[in-house]
Amino acid sequence: MTETHIPFTGVVRALPASTPFVGPEALERIRGAKFDARIGANESAFGMSPKAKAAIVAEIERASWYGDPENYELREALAAHHGVSMDEICVCAGIDNIFSVVVRMVVSPGVPVVTSLGAYPTFNYQVNGNGGVLKTVPYHRDMEDPEALLAAARNEGAPLIFIANPDNPMGTWHDADTIQRMIDGVTPGKLLVLDEAYIEFAPEGTAPPLDTSNPNVIRTRTFSKAHGMAGMRIGYAIGHKDLITGMNKIRNQFEVTRLSQVAALASLHDPDFVRHVVTEVEAGKAEINTLADRHNFIALPSATNFVAVDVGNGDKARAILKALDAEGVFIRMPGVPVLDRCIRVTVGTKQDRALFTEAFDKVIAEL
Amino acid sequence: MTETHIPFTGVVRALPASTPFVGPEALERIRGAKFDARIGANESAFGMSPKAKAAIVAEIERASWYGDPENYELREALAAHHGVSMDEICVCAGIDNIFSVVVRMVVSPGVPVVTSLGAYPTFNYQVNGNGGVLKTVPYHRDMEDPEALLAAARNEGAPLIFIANPDNPMGTWHDADTIQRMIDGVTPGKLLVLDEAYIEFAPEGTAPPLDTSNPNVIRTRTFSKAHGMAGMRIGYAIGHKDLITGMNKIRNQFEVTRLSQVAALASLHDPDFVRHVVTEVEAGKAEINTLADRHNFIALPSATNFVAVDVGNGDKARAILKALDAEGVFIRMPGVPVLDRCIRVTVGTKQDRALFTEAFDKVIAEL
Known part of the structure; x- marks a missing residue:
């Protein structure tokens, strides 16, 4: 059945029916369990003021x-x-x-x-x-x-x-x-x-x-x-x-x-609160950089609350994402070559970071 | 200065710069004080579940x-x-x-x-x-x-x-x-x-x-x-x-x-809560109807949380709105003839309704 029974504009008719926005909740529904560390959507791990x-x-x-x-x-x-x-x-x-x-x-x-x-x-x-x-x-x-x-x-x-x-x-x-x-x-x-x-x-x-x-x-x-x-x-x-x-x-x-x-x-x-968040994020980025170094990956310099880590190529990055998902860790990655040689890790809480470090070590060892 | 320095679409360029949405907060800024009874935007006076x-x-x-x-x-x-x-x-x-x-x-x-x-x-x-x-x-x-x-x-x-x-x-x-x-x-x-x-x-x-x-x-x-x-x-x-x-x-x-x-x-x-709200609104509408009757105005039958009260003509309705504003009561009215012979009163709390009754009696007596 076509959609000609609805008076869509030509623009809307031509758009794809699927959207590129698959949220972490949708991924959780697919995997059948909540993530242990939600560090993929560049959300703040340090809450609100x-x-x-x-x-x-x-x-x-x-x-x-x-x-x-x-x-x-x-x-x-x-x-x-x-x-x-x-x-x-x-x-x-x-x-x-x-x-x-x-x-x-x-x-x-x-x-x-x-x-x-x-x-x-x-x-x-x-x-x-x-x-x-x-x-x-x-x-x-x-x-x-x-x-x-x-x-x-x-x-x-x-x-x-x-x-x-x-x-x-x-x-x-x-x-x-x-x-x-x-x-x-x-x-x-x-x-x-x-x-x-x-x-x-x-x-x-x-x-x-x-x-x-x-x-x-x-x-x-x-x-x-x-x-x-x-x-x-x-x-x-x-x-x-x-x-x-x-x-x-x-x-x-x-x-x-x-x-x-x-x-x-x-x-x-409450500017003090924002300063506190920025300080926490700096510390978290330093931890991710250290982890990347330890695996001989290059962490890109970041002026955000996340770090893009160059893991070599897109296939490897996708494999890491998939393996981390199985470990309960949600991260994302850029969608196009050559950016897709990176994974994108949001700075999480101390607990998120510990989970990520443990999962990342395991995943890299097994890949 | 025209807006030709901005690449607006023809549609946006042709739109009026003013919007018809003047919120109660804007009216409060104009009158220099909060309303005592905010019963003009068909908001629920009975809160959330x-x-x-x-x-x-x-x-x-x-x-x-x-x-x-x-x-x-x-x-x-x-x-x-x-x-x-x-x-x-x-x-x-x-x-x-x-x-x-x-x-x-x-x-x-x-x-x-x-x-x-x-x-x-x-x-x-x-x-x-x-x-x-x-x-x-x-x-x-x-x-x-x-x-x-x-x-x-x-x-x-x-x-x-x-x-x-x-x-x-x-x-x-x-x-x-x-x-x-x-x-x-x-x-x-x-x-x-x-x-x-x-x-x-x-x-x-x-x-x-x-x-x-x-x-x-x-x-x-x-x-x-x-x-x-x-x-x-x-x-x-x-x-x-x-x-x-x-x-x-x-x-x-x-x-x-x-x-x-x-x-x-x-x-x-929480359907019980919604039923409770509907019951309260029914009682409130009955009060507004009684008040309208007392002034020989016709309250239109309503299947909503507000009542349109026919006060005779648009000039009178606008005068009532203005006078009620001075009394700290916010209501609205339809914008076009012949609907504008009505005022539109949202069902408020018991306190709102008491304030409205008192202000309405006063305003009608003075007009």
């Missing part, structure tokens, strides 16, 4: 009310935090939600969009979902390649370009000067999406200064990573007010939950 | 993890609850989110969409946001008009039709036979959105039997109203599996929060 948790509990009695569709208090606090104006910030239900809005804002069917081959898949999902045509540029030495992305955008006449800094899935990053040159190189009238989901984990000097007078770049931040709120779905975009006005024209106004609003606000006011 | 609240508190430590993108456990429970299959249910971040997906699934720029003049504005927002062209049919005796909606859809060749049963903002409803006749009258290959957000408050015999073999109708349900979870953003669509497959192609996979997933599941397993 106690202030955020207290704010959630205090707000439960008001969760029968819709959240403020303007996210006013949070935008006010974020504006003060970043030294920009409230109308230069748009709060959404996570960066994935921001991508859905920004891509729809720019991409009509057939419009070319430039990203790196193997970069964050949800951005691509949104481009495909709006009928855009992805034009990909290879990574260069495991890093996204700003100059090549700009060149491809010029060649294709692409109105939209994506880069993440630091990058997922590789964990690599460019310094602020390099990213600033990329921003400056965007053709006037085109738009660069600069995803900074992992920026809290990056060294000083990774993020160029915010300049909301520039309409050619929109920057995305999240409470999912360092703030430990992946399951709360809250993030924000910073950009020129005309960009934010465009987002406000089409975003789902009531999309962010009331509990997420109060949790994010509380966490923003 | 204690089981749902306990589930949220128990899940906070895992809210650093993304929710299951498949919403598997909830869909499994909903499928059992409704006697349909799991792949005939799509869980989203509220019905607004469902509308954003379903409309985008069907509407390309220029496509006509049929709804009632003055019906739920968020559906229209999504149609406009995708470049669709709204074709409206007037209410008939304060009720949406199924026959006229079908006729308009046939005349316009519209692939998408919207009706809410019970209706918002009027609270009126059709019986199941009437709605079934409407479903049966949809032209093959077209799609009816049947919004049943308030169905728990409606008399037995309001919802026709679920028939997921029919690809011409998709039905929407929510945890926002009787379950008291407006601020949690969780609802679901029930329909033919090809409809659900279409939604899964473009929805944001990780959109529902982890806390919302566990809260909805717990509430679904």
Whole structure:
């Protein structure tokens, strides 16, 4: 039976019925048991700020009310935090939600969009979902390649370009000067999406200064990573007010939950907690590096909460993933050659790391 | 300055910069004080199930993890609850989110969409946001008009039709036979959105039997109203599996929060709580009816958690809203003639209702 009995748009009709998003819960259903260590989705192992948790509990009695569709208090606090104006910030239900809005804002069917081959898949999902045509540029030495992305955008006449800094899935990053040159190189009238989901984990000097007078770049931040709120779905975009006005024209106004609003606000006011998480993540990355060294694998330098470990080739990486799954350890790996010679390990709790070390030693010995 | 420095699509460029969604928090910022009675957004005054609240508190430590993108456990429970299959249910971040997906699934720029003049504005927002062209049919005796909606859809060749049963903002409803006749009258290959957000408050015999073999109708349900979870953003669509497959192609996979997933599941397993809410709402509606009677106003029959009270004309209704705002009472009213001769009062707590009665008596005496 075909789907001609439903009046789908041509774009939707042409999309594949399967999505690339197989969550850890789905993998657990396949394997018939929970994972002992869930260190594959770059979720924070260090929880939320106690202030955020207290704010959630205090707000439960008001969760029968819709959240403020303007996210006013949070935008006010974020504006003060970043030294920009409230109308230069748009709060959404996570960066994935921001991508859905920004891509729809720019991409009509057939419009070319430039990203790196193997970069964050949800951005691509949104481009495909709006009928855009992805034009990909290879990574260069495991890093996204700003100059090549700009060149491809010029060649294709692409109105939209994506880069993440630091990058997922590789964990690599460019310094602020390099990213600033990329921003400056965007053709006037085109738009660069600069995803900074992992920026809290990056060294000083990774993020160029915010300049909301520039309409050619929109920057995305999240409470999912360092703030430990992946399951709360809250993030924000910073950009020129005309960009934010465009987002406000089409975003789902009531999309962010009331509990997420109060949790994010509380966490923003608890910078000590984020510093603590970053410190823990540094220690965890050092442990993963040591483990990789011990097996003569190369751990890529990382400015995120995960480490990409080069294990030689894609077949080996896939075999390691499969064997770790059998040991109760969930990790992921990049999807395309040559990035797929790496496994991607999120920094877990001390217990997660001990389980991972034990399982990894065993798996490598047996392979 | 124009927005030509940003590569917006033609659809987005043409949209108005202002949105019709002014939340109660925004009104509070304008008036400089909180409302004493927030009874304007059809939020539940009776909170969430204690089981749902306990589930949220128990899940906070895992809210650093993304929710299951498949919403598997909830869909499994909903499928059992409704006697349909799991792949005939799509869980989203509220019905607004469902509308954003379903409309985008069907509407390309220029496509006509049929709804009632003055019906739920968020559906229209999504149609406009995708470049669709709204074709409206007037209410008939304060009720949406199924026959006229079908006729308009046939005349316009519209692939998408919207009706809410019970209706918002009027609270009126059709019986199941009437709605079934409407479903049966949809032209093959077209799609009816049947919004049943308030169905728990409606008399037995309001919802026709679920028939997921029919690809011409998709039905929407929510945890926002009787379950008291407006601020949690969780609802679901029930329909033919090809409809659900279409939604899964473009929805944001990780959109529902982890806390919302566990809260909805717990509430679904607490039918006594929902019955309690429905009983409280019945009592509250009776109070509003009595108050209306006392002032010689006509309270419309309601199958929802709110009552539309006919106060004579739009100017008077707007004056009452303004005067109630000054008294600390937030209510709303329909936006278009002749529906706007009514005010729309959500059933509040006993305290809300006492405040409303006192303020209403005062306002009517002074007008």
